[in-house]
Amino acid sequence: MYSDMLFELSRVDLGALPAPEIIIVGGGAVGLTMAAELARKQRRVLLLEAGTKRVSRESQALMEGASWEGFPLVGLHSGRFRVLGGGTNFWGGQLVPMDQAVFLDRPWREETAWPIAPEEIQAYYRRAFELIGMRQQLEDPEVWKRLGITPPASSSNIDLIFTRWAPEPNFAQLFAEDIEKSPNLTVLLDAQVTAFEMENDRVVGARTKSLSGREATFRAPFVVLANGTVEIARLLMLPLASGQPAPWSGNPWLGKGFLDHVDCDAGSAYPIDKERFHEIFDNAYIDGVKYSPKLKLACDAQMKHELGSIAGHFLFNSSLSEHLAFAKSFVKSLMRGRFDVDLKSLPREALFILRFSLPLVLRYIFYRRMYNPADLGIQLRLTSEQRALMSSAITLSEERDCLGVPQVKVVWKVEEAEIATLSRFALMLAEYIEGAGLARIELDPRLAAGDPAFLQGIDDANHQMGGARMAGDAAGGVVDANLRVFGAQNLFVAGAAVYPSSGFPNPTFTAIALGLRVCDSIVDALQNDRTPESKAESRVEPLARRHPKIAGVETTPLGFGCAYLTAGWEQRKSSRLIHAALEGGIRHFDVAPSYGMGSAEDALGAALVGRRSEVTIASKAGLARPQVKSYVMAARALAAPIRRALPMITRGVGSKVVQGARRQFGLPVIEASLTESLRRLRTDYLDLFFLHQAEPEDVTDEVLRFLDDLRSKGLVRWIGVASDRSACETIAVAHPGFFDAFQYSWSILNHDCPPFGGARLTLTHRALLNALQPVGEWLSQRPDACQRLSEAAQMDLSAERNLADVLLSCALLANEDGIVLASSRKTQRVRRLGEVMENQSLKNSARAFLAAFPQEAGTYFGSEARPA
Ligand SMILES: Cc1cc2nc3c(=O)[nH]c(=O)nc-3n(C[C@H](O)[C@H](O)[C@H](O)COP(=O)(O)OP(=O)(O)OC[C@H]3O[C@@H](n4cnc5c(N)ncnc54)[C@H](O)[C@@H]3O)c2cc1C
Known part of the structure; x- marks a missing residue:
């Protein structure tokens, strides 16, 4: 059913998989880009993706089990996708580099600067553009030049910029060839990572479970979490496979500092010079890349007025927008040679397509611009950052999903003080647009007045960030400047989860660039043999043994x-x-x-x-x-x-x-x-x-x-x-x-x-029935033997639960x-049975126990030690 290197956990022959050097958890925007990059650099990658090739109701239900408190976080349900390609199956693919402000200390917002310099990411933005197929994208002045338009000059407060859109937004398609053909990349679907095994400060195994319940543990010298903000925090908060808390579990920032963008309707625009307005604000298409104009608060103005990072753009509303969207997807489908549109709607849409196609095609061919009818008005949308708060947090709830993993609850908090940035910026933007003679702006009166009640109507932006923020030390964040988890030598986080603050930009482009930076450091370590342990360590291992x-x-x-x-x-x-x-x-x-x-x-x-x-x-x-x-x-x-x-x-x-x-x-x-x-x-x-x-x-x-x-x-x-x-x-x-x-x-x-x-x-x-009671009684009578056996097994065997685990593991070893x-009659103990089945360290304990038990017990159990 699948091509060479794409498998489903529930069906794959685990013994036949190549041994990886890097495990990437999550096959979304960041994970897929990293996997392609590493595989192209001849590194062996195993990508574990919880979803399959298509969104299914059963799989999606696991995302929808999450709940929120505080401001409505609709994107928690409707903006996360458990499918190969993750969010890229549904996003637009707008790529925006990070706002410079986040690299600066901003004491008025109590935001600490990102622990890296902006120059450290530049090369990775370029590489990200290359991988996404946008090598030919242009700098802003060049775009205006190619359009033959002189833009209004930036003011001291407002910068007019372009954002760029990925020509192929679906990354499962974009990297299809790497996924299907690269001998260095193995993609395992329906493989949700549910826990880690650790030895000292190294992750030595990623325990994985399919929806049908098949489990396996995978091993590699490096593990990267690229499974999306909320799921990254969730996975980091879960106990280790041994049931022990992870070394990073006490980090004060784990799950904290959750962010989304504050998205809102600021008011309406009434063009003074309609043609000029469209000339400036319609999307542009040059050499296959789409450019969208945006207005952002200049970095100096943020400092001067002590505000946050924020931007705005115009939305053109039309009674025909639904048909226009259909026409756009239809044209796109034709150009890509595949149909993503519902062909049943084609006859109904044909009339509208005919009506639109002329102005659409003419405007595209002659001006390289989007045709934007606006009979229902032009709306001003703002996207603002919010301050990172300890109380805005991703937490685990008591409920468990069908894989037995605790559900997520997100408390999304936005401070009233954020109204200052929204209000001041809206006024500055209105002044800029009106001053340039482009349009009259009518702002929402509550926004113009800086009334915090305005915040009651905000939306989230499907831009979940934070929860595993980066910092110079463990007191300030969960990962270091190289995105390595504090407390683990070989575990990295790639994604917007690491953002200590967000700026206004859509988050994914920077997350991809940071992920590529992690790739470089891993490749460097592998090339110079600075792996956390020897390369021989890398292997794929079905849990404990092959399944009967x-x-x-x-x-x-x-x-x-x-x-x-x-x-x-x-x-x-x-x-x-x-x-x-x-x-x-x-x-x-x-x-x-x-x-x-x-x-x-x-x-x-x-x-x-x-x-x-x-x-x-x-x-x-x-x-x-x-x-x-x-x-x-x-x-x-x-x-x-x-x-x-x-x-x-x-x-x-x-x-x-x-x-x-x-x-x-x-x-x-x-x-x-x-x-x-x-x-x-x-x-x-x-x-x-x-x-x-x-x-x-x-x-x-x-x-x-x-x-x-x-x-x-x-x-x-x-x-x-x-x-x-x-x-x-x-x-x-x-x-x-x-x-x-x-x-x-x-x-x-x-x-x-x-x-x-x-x-x-x-x-x-x-x-257990034959041995737990007699062996338990014997151990309690012989504390010296109990101590020696406990030392051998590295577990306190005077505890009945530990003894039961070891005895059962001995039986598993004896019948490999x-x-x-x-x-058991107790549900908790029954659940525990499953854990015993897969626990590698218990297997080691059992091996040691099996070796030491006969000497210690001597002939004590002589009569029972015959075949039953
Ligand atoms: C409608 C919409 C439009 C958007 N538009 C933009 C935009 O234009 N620009 C922008 O920058 N952002 C946009 N976003 C946000 C963007 O989609 C996300 O920021 C981006 O997808 C995050 O990438 P990621 O790789 O970190 O996570 P995801 O893309 O969410 O991928 C994570 C993957 O990990 C898998 N996974 C989760 N947990 C596990 C686990 N335990 N084990 C194995 N696999 C796991 C998931 O199934 C998923 O496939 C938009 C979002 C939506 C919903």
Whole structure:
């Protein structure tokens, strides 16, 4: 479906990806430009993009989960896009270099200067123009010259400038060839980075999750965050993959100093000399580049009058503007050789196109200007910067999105004092335009009077900035002047998030230029071998290990055991557990007719409605389903609080029921059991079908033929035996190659018993049930051994939660290519299971624990340490 180097995380073979030198998080305006630049400089880049090639409702919903407080920040929902190309899919592509004022200390606004000199960015603006295909763009005087127009002279307060627009605004299109063809650039879609792994002060892994729940960790010597202002702050605020806070999490500016432009209607313009007005203020097109005239407050005037950075432009309103917009896109589409317009509207629009095309084409050809009818008037729009405030902030909320990541809440604050800049500038601009004899300006009276109430009507500009500001030291910002995160050697931020103040300009051009500056410093470090660690470090690594497959369907190394699930009165609780497992990334579910008083299959089936295709399910036959009356179930649900408080009352009851049950492997029994399981699970097939607690004598030729028949009918995909280990081993030897899977218990107490092989898949269970309590008790009696093992594992193993994590990780290590089943009645613990599955440092702890445990424990667990 995709070309050579463009993949989706949920489908890609992770082992086949090239090892990157740089990971870029986010494929929007900044990330794509940086990726292209680095790849063209022969550096190996992995770009991780949360969205896919098209905007989808499901993906976009993750952006829309954010909320705001304070001034309405509409762009938080309607101005951010989770798709390859990010905002460039919908922006105009207006490119404006930063206002000089931000490089100066402005004590009257309490704004600190940017920690870099303006000259440090100039070369990168030029490079950005080149990459965007605007090598031929002209300086302002040259534009006027080519238009054959003498502009009005700038006044001491107002500068008349041009902004430039990218000829191809959609960066996924602009860099399509790099994305699809460059051997140095791998783009992974549907790959949201959700956490980092760190060692000392280095990021050593970017944990990534797809919408379908597939996860992987990617590694490279350098990591760059280019995932847009709000998402950059969000990612930096999240805990590390280990659950620990990130080293930068205490930075006083993290998430703070959020900015947007204050955008507003200032009033109307009534041209005195209409022709001259259009001559000055209509957009111009020269050599394929569009230029827009803007009026900005001169830098000296800002100093003199102690104001902020601000600019204005005119909007031409027409009853025909909708049709005009269609005509423009139609012409653009024709020129690009592809249709971005809705062709169904073409016949309806044809008349208008004919009507417009003559003046449009004539004005374009003869004057290189846009035709701007203005029968509904000319509006003056202002765009002003706001002062950075600690209280204007991006924060994490209690809510989580469907990937399990905390949602974002943005508090957008704008001070009343900002009215001074808006009002004074509006008056200066009116004076300038009227003085030049161009138009009469009628300002909004509240604005002219400097009334702060005017601010109630402001808009945001879809220009989110700040939250990870740059500064000379960590007390003043989140990143240094080279955009490196304070507290991390190899983590950089590229984007408007780093702006300590914004000036008036649209933010993206400078963000791109700063990103290109980061590229240069990374390339320099790689060329001079100043990588944070040796280059051999760079690798792409599926989390912890490769994912196991059942009948060709990829699933997860950790499966959820459903023995505790019950339906009916406790369905909601059961669903919560299943959803927590899914959120944690678990995709395999193991159930049986006998589980949950006979209702676990109903509970699982109900919880998985609509998600069947995302998971693999194993169920069994052989132990009869208990027939429990509904009033018993109700009484059980009502007694749940008592059971929770006194777990010893019911501990083991379920397993005793199962152990006491009679084994039944008659063919009609197996058939009826399967039919009933499919009905209750609301599915047409089982991924795995086990003979439950089968002994060698149960596995007759007749049973084998029958099972084979079920497999060939597609009712079950794989067949296995779930029994004790010795029975499994004997059956495997007796029927070589018949069974696809074996399932038996394994814990650290069987440490010298690796999986016996003989099947495509080994599943183990009871890693905690068999070991947590005895090992925990032993460690509490032997503090010296506990200390030595804790040191080896680098974790405090006297804490039950840590011990549980390590024991489970040991089971994962012992069954590297298979599936380990685990369970819990607590949703938080279930979520944690998912984290254990992927945690690289836990894996290291488990390895050390596995090596040291036998010596420490000696023969203490002798009797239990036999195969279970
Ligand atoms: C209608 C409109 C018009 C605009 N016009 C202009 C203009 O003319 N000029 C201008 O300068 N600006 C304009 N903007 C603003 C501009 O679009 C943004 O400033 C710009 O897109 C920001 O670029 P970026 O690369 O930092 O982020 P984005 O373009 O937002 O890209 C970020 C990317 O990161 C991905 N992502 C997010 N989180 C993760 C994660 N955890 N893991 C992986 N990927 C992730 C997102 O899916 C997205 O693709 C406009 C915006 C809008 C909405």
